[in-house]
Amino acid sequence: MKHPICIVGGGVIGLLIARELHALGENVMILDRRESGKESSWAGGGILSPLYPWRYPDSVTELARWSQTAYPGMVKELQRDTGIDAEWVRSGxxxxxxxxxxxxxxxxxxxxxxxxxxxxxxxxxxxxxxxxxxxxxxxxxxIAQVRNPRLLAALKRDLQKKSIEIVENEAVTGFGIENGELRHIKTDNRTITTDRCIIAAGAWSGDLFAQTGLSIPVKPIRGQMLLYKAKPGLLQRIILKNNRYLIPRRDGRILVGSTLEDVGFDSSTTEAAFQELHETAVEMLPALADVEIEVQWAGLRPGSPAGVPYIGQSPEVKGLYLCSGHFRNGFVLGPASARLVVDLVLGNTPIVDSEPYKIDRVD
Ligand SMILES: Cc1cc2nc3c(=O)[nH]c(=O)nc-3n(C[C@H](O)[C@H](O)[C@H](O)COP(=O)(O)OP(=O)(O)OC[C@H]3O[C@@H](n4cnc5c(N)ncnc54)[C@H](O)[C@@H]3O)c2cc1C
Incomplete structure (x- = not known):
């Protein structure tokens, strides 16, 4: 058997890449430093469109449109194969x-x-x-949404049912490189022989990639959210104003988000964000003044300068790929990004021109 293609990070990007590779008959292994699907991907809102999409480069629109078309079929397939409904809803x-x-x-x-x-x-x-x-x-x-924690649960169960190895609580710490080619990856307790590895480590991708001598500007940008325990019917549409949004879930719950904070790897919540998000939510939908706030949380987005992900092979190390920097749009860009990086790894014709996403570009 060939060595597995190793995917570093089991967030939405890593899970989607594994699904694509397995569908094409490849042997795959995911490694995550903690439980997979519990970082930015869990914390997100699941809106399947960039906010103010016309303000992004066309390269973001290209990936968004491909993914938006793919979502309904993928969610249906996952429900059939796992029994988990990721709640794709065309809320507008x-x-x-x-x-x-x-x-x-x-x-x-x-x-x-x-x-x-x-x-x-x-x-x-x-x-x-x-x-x-x-x-x-x-x-x-x-414009549709998915309930991201459920999509993650469905993707994970689907991969497990396909016997794809998801190794949790094991961090990738370095890379063995000889003559410009990847030979193995190092984790905190072993060495794994592989000649192909895809870094999909979210906000941590920049630091990990820097170990190979190339710096890419992917860094954590914290986002905080509140969840209201509203009854179904209060809100039907996703509403956006001044970079703050309300998202109605199918069971009536309403999310309000989100802050954009450059505070390093600090994923704690703050009282200031609680107050500001609550005031904004009530201004947008006054009935929320009387609705219980169930929980507040924060996540670390993989920030990139213009929100264009880095997708491609390292110019310095053959076999080492990156798929990260999706910033505010990991869900809407995820399926297309996963397919694109898989096309590049396997030498297939890429679904879109890969040039705008290449790793050594200057934004
Ligand atoms: C508040 C908030 C709201 C959002 N709303 C939306 C939205 O509405 N729509 C949308 O499309 N996007 C949204 N996003 C953005 C989206 O969540 C991210 O772009 C996406 O989750 C990034 O996925 P990822 O797999 O790259 O990163 P992550 O989900 O962070 O996964 C990275 C994984 O890599 C693992 N890892 C890190 N380092 C290592 C290592 N050394 N070894 C092994 N594993 C490692 C981590 O443990 C983690 O599980 C939002 C984000 C936030 C925080």
């Missing part, structure tokens, strides 16, 4: 109070994305009860 995304509407409209036209500019009086037909009816809106009816 209502964006309030933007000033660059013309750019948004042109972007939607260019990529044939369904979107409509709404005058303030029309907002109530899309979502009633909002506290900001005086604002204009940009309505994207096809």
């Amino acid at each position: 995304l209502l964006i309030l109070g933007i000033s660059d509407t013309e750019t948004a409209v042109n972007w939607a036209r260019k990529f044939a994305i369904s979107a409509k500019n709404l005058e303030s009086g029309a907002i109530d037909e899309i979502q009633s009860g909002l506290g900001m009816n005086a604002l204009d809106g940009f309505w994207m009816p096809d």
Whole structure:
């Protein structure tokens, strides 16, 4: 048997890569320094669109569109094979109070994305009860969401049922390189022989990759969220205003997020964020003033300068690949990123031009 392709990190990106590789008959192993699927991927909101998508480079839109098409089928397959419903729901995304509407409209036209500019009086037909009816809106009816912890549980169970090895509580600490080629990876308790490894270690990818002598600007950016225990029916749409959003889950719960904080590897929550998110939530949907807040949490996004992930082979080390830096969009870009890196590892024709994602680019 060939040596396994090793994937460092069992977040949404690592799990999706493993699924793709296994589907193409490859022997795969995931290693995670703790329990897989418990870092940024667990903490996220699961909106399947970048926020203000027209403000990103086209390379982000390309991956988002590919993934958005792939999601319904993938979630259905996972439910059939694992019994876990990841709750793909087409909630639509209502964006309030933007000033660059013309750019948004042109972007939607260019990529044939369904979107409509709404005058303030029309907002109530899309979502009633909002506290900001005086604002204009940009309505994207096809935007969906997934319940990310459930998607992670489904992906993990699917891989386990396929007998893919997911090694937890074992950190990858270094790489054995000879003549510019990967020979093995080192963990905190052994050496694993492999000639292909994909780093999908989220916010930790930058530090890990730096061990090979190449620095990439992926660093942690903390995001905090609150969860309201609301009853079904209070909110149907994903609402976005001033970089803060409300997400309605199928059981009625509502998430409000999220902060953007450059505080290193500190994933604690703060009272200041609690107050600010609660005030924003009540301003957006006044009925939330009377709803119990169930929990507050924080996660460390894998931040990258323009939000464009790094996907490709190291220019210095043959066999060492990176798929990281998805920043605020790991779920919406995940399926396409996983497919792209797998195409590159296996030498298949890539689903999109890989040039904009290459590791040694300068943003
Ligand atoms: C508050 C918040 C809201 C968000 N909302 C959305 C959203 O609505 N939509 C969206 O698309 N995205 C959203 N995101 C972003 C999204 O969650 C991330 O982009 C995505 O989860 C990144 O996935 P990942 O697999 O790269 O990283 P992670 O999920 O962080 O996984 C990395 C894994 O690597 C492991 N690891 C690290 N170092 C090592 C090592 N040395 N050896 C072995 N394992 C290692 C970690 O333990 C971890 O399990 C949000 C994020 C946050 C924090």
